[in-house]
Amino acid sequence: MEETITLKEIMEVLRKNIWIMVATMLLFATVAFGYLQYFVSPKYEAVSQVLITQNAQNQNSAVQNSEIQANIQMVNTYSVVIKSPRILKSAAAEFSQDMSVESLANKVSVDSVQNSQVINIHAVDSQPENAVKIAKIVTQSFLKETPGMMKVSNVELLADASTAQKVSPNMKIGVLAGMFGGLVIGIVIAFVRRMFDDRFKKEEEIVVRLGVPVIGTIGNITASEENGEGQTLKRRRMKK
Incomplete structure (x- = not known):
């Protein structure tokens, strides 16, 4: 027999099991x-900024705009150059401890502000001072190697890394994700309890599941009624 459940019954299941959902939310958030x-x-991130400048000042505005657009197009090329083995190998050699090119590549990322000539060099490490150091060294290596590699001199330091900010773990998002997971688990538990609850909840269920008619019902006896009947029986016994 296929059993259907109405929206009202769904809300009733959730209402009756609200304490389970609250408990699982708190448990998962705590975990x-x-x-x-x-x-x-924890991970810390430091950021340096490099500016792609114009090679020369030209009074012709059309030429200037054309050169600016060319520089913006070059940003993508420079972003790849920063993470190239040549730049990272030169930067890795600046560290006193052993720092492989692969390890350094995993700590460095590059992006740029849309339609701008600014490149952001990000360095992430478990120690804030190391993140700052990596960002500085990679930036200086890029500024030193690029003129000879690209045969240009249109890159300069815009902002050197000085501090590092904590970027992970994000405690707020983590706790919210835990609470959401706990809510889902609580809802699943509520409906599993409803699924395995074989008690009859309506007269129609008796007719459908047992195939017999309902000939009468017995109402619930409240505590006051039960106490009243008890007192009546006690008085009758005392009279006898």
Whole structure:
């Protein structure tokens, strides 16, 4: 027999099991917070900025605009150059400890502001001072190697990395994700309880599931009625 459930019954299931959903939300949020706090290493990011400049000042506005557009197009090329083995190998040699090119590449990322001549060089590390150091060294290596590599001198430092900001783990998002996961689990538990609950909840279920008619019902006896009947029986016994 296929059993259907109405929207009203769904809301009733959720209402009756609200305490389970609240408990699972709090449990999963606590677990997420503890995991992020004690088992996930924090990551810090430092950012340097490089500006693609014009090679020469030209009074012709059309030529200037054309050169600016060309420089914007070159930003993508420079972004690839920054993470090239030549730049990273030169930067890795500046570290006193062993730093491979592959390890350095995993710590560095590059992006640019849309339609601008600014390149952002990001460095991420578990130690804030190391993130700042990596960003500085990679930027200086790029500024040093680019003129000889590209045969141009239109790159200059716009802003050097000085501080590092914590970028992960994001505690707020992690806890919210834990709460959402707990809510989903709580809803699943609520409907599993409803699925395995074989008690009859309506007269129609008796007719459908057992195939017998309902000839009468017994109402619930409240506590006050039960106490009243008890007192009546007690008085009758005392009279006897």
